[in-house]
Amino acid sequence: MQPAPAGSLLTFLSQVPDPRGRQxxxxxxxxxxxxxxxxxxxxxxxxxxxxxxxxDQDVELWHALGFTRRPPKLGAFRKLLMALSPAHFERALTDxxxxxxxxxxxxxxxxxxxxxxxxLCGTLQPLARAVHLLGLLVQRTGCVLSxxxxxxxxxxxxxxxxxxxxxxxxxxxITGDAIFCQRExxxxxxxxxxxYFFVVKDNQPALKEAIAAEFKxxxxxxxxxxxxxxxxxx
Numbered sequence: 001m002q003p004a005p006a007g008s009l010l011t012f013l014s015q016v017p018d019p020r021g022r023q024x025x026x027x028x029x030x031x032x033x034x035x036x037x038x039x040x041x042x043x044x045x046x047x048x049x050x051x052x053x054x055x056d057q058d059v060e061l062w063h064a065l066g067f068t069r070r071p072p073k074l075g076a077f078r079k080l081l082m083a084l085s086p087a088h089f090e091r092a093l094t095d096x097x098x099x100x101x102x103x104x105x106x107x108x109x110x111x112x113x114x115x116x117x118x119x120l121c122g123t124l125q126p127l128a129r130a131v132h133l134l135g136l137l138v139q140r141t142g143c144v145l146s147x148x149x150x151x152x153x154x155x156x157x158x159x160x161x162x163x164x165x166x167x168x169x170x171x172x173x174i175t176g177d178a179i180f181c182q183r184e185x186x187x188x189x190x191x192x193x194x195x196y197f198f199v200v201k202d203n204q205p206a207l208k209e210a211i212a213a214e215f216k217x218x219x220x221x222x223x224x225x226x227x228x229x230x231x232x233x234x
Contacts, residue, residue, distance in 0.1 A: 169194030
């Protein structure tokens with residue numbers, strides 16, 4: 001087999017520590033993790049779907065991913081992913097995505113990155129909250145650049161300050177909803193050379209009115225009559 005070229009997915013996945021013992025490693029870690037990534041990019045969700053996806057592929061693809069024999073069954077994928085370090089796996093994928101974005105050709109002057117939080121389905125426990133993730137997603141490609149787990153949905157703007165530190169903001173515009181329309185967050189984006197576009201709708205009337213007031217013309221003696229009438233109607 002040909003070795004994985006520098007900058008390929010397999011190269012980045014090889015940097016993830018293998019949690020398995022030395023005995024009984026029938027398949028390379030990179031091959032199994034690459035199968036997980038490719039299967040999920042194709043819409044697979046869960047151990048069974050990932051296993052079915054890789055077993056439905058041609059032998060040529062098995063070899064391209066690094067398998068030297070028939071891919072493992074569901075139990076092997078499940079045990080690996082349960083023991084794997086999520087932080088190392090995510091770091092490898094983030095570095096790979098950054099490399100792909102740098103090599104892509106685009107005429108857009110600014111890259112739009114969406115900042116959003118989502119609660120994961122099926123994670124609600126009797127004595128614990130459902131898992132809530134805050135992520136940064138490149139709108140042009142759909143790639144997730146970074147994500148972190150948030151304790152409470154109402155604290156998303158606090159978590160956003162930390163997650164933005166993992167991203168180069170220069171040349172990018174951060175988009176989001178009204179919950180991110182916070183002074184300290186906006187100052188963080190602008191202070192690091194980025195731009196922001198946060199949408200405030202009618203369900204935030206006080207905030208929307210405060211923002212609109214910033215764009216109104218200042219008091220002028222030429223508008224005394226209008227101003228007095230408006231004051232009287234208040």
